[in-house]
Amino acid sequence: MFSNNLTMMTDLYELTMMQGYFFEGNNDTVVFDVFYRKNPSGSAYAIACGLDQVIDYIKNLSFSYEDIDYLRGLGIFKEDFLSYLAGFHFSGDIYAIPEGSVVFPKEPLVKVIAPIMEAQLVETAILNIINHQSLIATKASRVDYAAGGGVMEFGLRRAQGPDAGTLGARAAVIGGCTGTSNVLAGELYGIPVQGTHAHSWIMSFPDELTAFRTYAKMYPDACILLVDTYDTLKSGVPHAIEVFKEMRDAGITSKLMGIRLDSGDIAYLSKKARKMLDDAGFTNAIISASSDLDEYLINSLKTQGCTVTSWGVGTNLITSSDNPAFGGVYKLAAIKKPGDKEFTAKIKISENPEKITNPGNKTIYRIYDKESSKIKADLICLVGETFDPSEDLKIFDPISTWKKSILPAGSYQIREMLVPIFLNGQCVYSSPTVMDIKAYCQQELNTLWDENRRLMNPQTVYVDLSQKLFDLKHKLLGDEK
Amino acid sequence: MFSNNLTMMTDLYELTMMQGYFFEGNNDTVVFDVFYRKNPSGSAYAIACGLDQVIDYIKNLSFSYEDIDYLRGLGIFKEDFLSYLAGFHFSGDIYAIPEGSVVFPKEPLVKVIAPIMEAQLVETAILNIINHQSLIATKASRVDYAAGGGVMEFGLRRAQGPDAGTLGARAAVIGGCTGTSNVLAGELYGIPVQGTHAHSWIMSFPDELTAFRTYAKMYPDACILLVDTYDTLKSGVPHAIEVFKEMRDAGITSKLMGIRLDSGDIAYLSKKARKMLDDAGFTNAIISASSDLDEYLINSLKTQGCTVTSWGVGTNLITSSDNPAFGGVYKLAAIKKPGDKEFTAKIKISENPEKITNPGNKTIYRIYDKESSKIKADLICLVGETFDPSEDLKIFDPISTWKKSILPAGSYQIREMLVPIFLNGQCVYSSPTVMDIKAYCQQELNTLWDENRRLMNPQTVYVDLSQKLFDLKHKLLGDEK
Structure with missing residues (x-):
């Protein structure tokens, strides 16, 4: 400020x-x-x-x-x-x-x-x-170590003020994050900015499928669909797969496609979702997760065989909440x-x-x-x-x-x-x-x-x-x- | 920034x-x-x-x-x-x-x-x-409640960046602090600024007594002496009393005088220091403390009969460290x-x-x-x-x-x-x-x-x-x- x-x-x-x-x-x-x-x-x-x-x-x-x-x-x-x-x-x-x-x-x-x-x-x-x-930076290096890479800094809304969110994003990227959701940090420090859409995107459409389809049409090359607004395995993932099939049928090859899990049992859901995506032929689709993560939770999820490879880490990283x-x-x-x-x-x-x-x-x-x-x-x-x-x-x-x-x-x-x-x-x-x-x-x-x-x-x-x-x-x- | x-x-x-x-x-x-x-x-x-x-x-x-x-x-x-x-x-x-x-x-x-x-x-x-x-602001209200008033925000150096220290001081004063050490927050928000001197002040002089005497000469009306650089009860408090006596003998009446404890057993030291000050006739001298305080520690100190009435709270307030x-x-x-x-x-x-x-x-x-x-x-x-x-x-x-x-x-x-x-x-x-x-x-x-x-x-x-x-x-x- x-x-x-x-x-x-x-x-x-x-x-x-x-x-x-x-x-x-x-x-x-x-x-x-x-x-x-x-x-x-x-x-x-x-x-x-x-x-x-x-x-x-x-x-x-x-x-x-x-x-x-x-x-x-x-x-x-x-x-x-x-x-x-x-x-x-x-x-x-x-x-x-x-x-x-x-x-x-x-x-x-x-x-x-x-x-x-x-x-x-x-x-x-x-x-x-x-x-x-x-x-x-120290906290980010720990989270990145637990994840084995692929950590995105997503904490701006919970940071202790504008500087904490923006200088914090700088430090998080130095310590190990691949990028940040914070556009100002991207502009000021030349670091990658990342992000897709929120639950409100889904809720602003008459139904989830239309919301996904519209997003995929707009962003075919960075098409990560948030699948937990209604029901992850019964609605979100099947709808995402339907949209990915439509893209495939239309001959659209995406640089980056996949899903994001933001709630629920990430270990269980990610394994089920991985199988559903693989069975539909989308073995390249990535699974990302973001839900009150820290290095200990990521470590635990990985030992449970969780299939997430991309992690959006917010509150606990940007505030170093345990310390x-x-x-x-x-x-x-x-x-x-x-x-x-x-x-x-x-x-x-x-x-x-x-x-x-x-x-x-x-x-x-x-x-x-x-x-x-x-x-x-x-x-x-x-x-x-x-x-x-x-x-x-x-x-x-x-x-x-x-x-x-x-x-x-x-x-x-x-x-x-x-x-x-x-x-x-x-x-x-x-x-x-x-x-x-x-x-x-x-x-x-x-x-x-x-x-x-x-x-x-x-x-x-x-x-x-x-x-x-x-x-x-x-x-x-x-x-x- | x-x-x-x-x-x-x-x-x-x-x-x-x-x-x-x-x-x-x-x-x-x-x-x-x-x-x-x-x-x-x-x-x-x-x-x-x-x-x-x-x-x-x-x-x-x-x-x-x-x-x-x-x-x-x-x-x-x-x-x-x-x-x-x-x-x-x-x-x-x-x-x-x-x-x-x-x-x-x-x-x-x-x-x-x-x-x-x-x-x-x-x-x-x-x-x-x-x-x-x-x-x-919420944290400050809790700390102030525990202290029963007299809490100063001293956390700038441990805040999560410049905004956290400065907007944080604003919020802390709104929530209950009487003022802040942060001069920028004082200038921007019209809130009281407070503070005295550090250990380095004492160490920059040949001896503690000279350091106290010099400070008292400079700031007779806000003369809070930090007494724990060498030995609180054997050196710090006796030297402070010596300087207060010199002020009294010279006819100087101070608006605010007292001591600050920044380490050690605050409950014990404050009770001993209170007695030493009272015995020397300085019943108006205040005792302030600043040492990794939060609402729980202040509450505990008060139940132990601690005589502190002015609290400098830093890290745990400005970061709301437990949450x-x-x-x-x-x-x-x-x-x-x-x-x-x-x-x-x-x-x-x-x-x-x-x-x-x-x-x-x-x-x-x-x-x-x-x-x-x-x-x-x-x-x-x-x-x-x-x-x-x-x-x-x-x-x-x-x-x-x-x-x-x-x-x-x-x-x-x-x-x-x-x-x-x-x-x-x-x-x-x-x-x-x-x-x-x-x-x-x-x-x-x-x-x-x-x-x-x-x-x-x-x-x-x-x-x-x-x-x-x-x-x-x-x-x-x-x-x-």
């Missing part, structure tokens, strides 16, 4: 803190990490998504005259600070893991290095965008005061060890098994650390430190995951098209082992700390070893 | 059906109802919300040249139909229940009466908007062919009796107990039916028809819930401000009985059918009585 200037879409406390820094004369450069603590929906991974919208957001950052006037009206900001805001632009650096990458807990998905006031302002919008799209929020957070990791050469690492301590942050200006190396190209582990390191794949590499679990592993020289490959997006306020990154991100995401998912992808109790992917980062962390915890 | 023209935000099948109607020459006028089948989160009611955005959507309906070009490129639309779309505007009628009203399952929240092509196009966006905001979709549907209820004087009622049959629609062009009367002004029942009727409160009124349960009740003449009052929003394509309704809708919503919630409002197993509100509608429905079901 909004313009692409989301500058004001921030928590009030970002602005009150900024004003505090402003009048304190705080010109520190800081490092903030966006990371999450737990994969959604019991998954062993997540899909990073939303970076292109973060780029748009940063590029468009500026307060309008009306914004300043509104802020003035709140009565909590002073004129000097409002003047500063009126001239605000982002001058810092941003690093990020490319969209479509598989990612794991604790890893900085986005890293902001900027003057403290700038870094503070952008917290909320970056989290909002990355949290939302990463959530939906509707991605818990990305934005935490201070380092500070460099004016005149300092190096960053001073910062740590947030918590009674819960899982909530203790990783300090310092960090990067991530991903270690692949050379033979299989699968992920062996990720290594969170301090910027500047390097590893030579022609040498043995010792990695260890940062919590259960006795769990050690040595990767022999030559057996592994290394890739740095964080890439520069903005440097000194200038965008240095060009986002691929959504369909290219989707293709890249598919490659990324192929770097996971089967055991990481299964729906229930998947094997965790190791995310280790480098020795140097581990030592720094424990030094800051006052736990010198 | 988008402009306020959401014309293209529709499911592809709306457009393919429209083209079908176009070439069939179908000029029928139709009635579509937006209704839902089940209240979210186990509630006995929902709050209707989002109408103002539906109005904007309808007013702005028009396809741009680029939209038409995009649709042409899909290769499924013919030029005559594209020309029709290029000149498209909405010419029909829309009735709706005002925003902020309490509503119940099966009731038309929005009723569209329009040429079939127009009515079909607007399905998806209307559902998207109403489903989203009604969901969040992240409002199941509103859009169903054909009647058709009037050109030349017909009356609508012909339509019914959608289902094996599941709950899914059978109510046919015809309908309205809703709400029946209030005259003495208490509480809701006795809602009556879904056919348009044109009237009831005279000076006569006895017999109502009955439409499923368990033996459950009858007679309301004596003079004991009840009647109000029609659906009001005209658009007539012949012209908007005839002026939306109240969001704060006025919020005040109206509070009145609406007061028309529920306590038994309807409780969080667990609330008493259902009766939604009956008029005898005339009941008879029509059963006639169409072939079940003449």
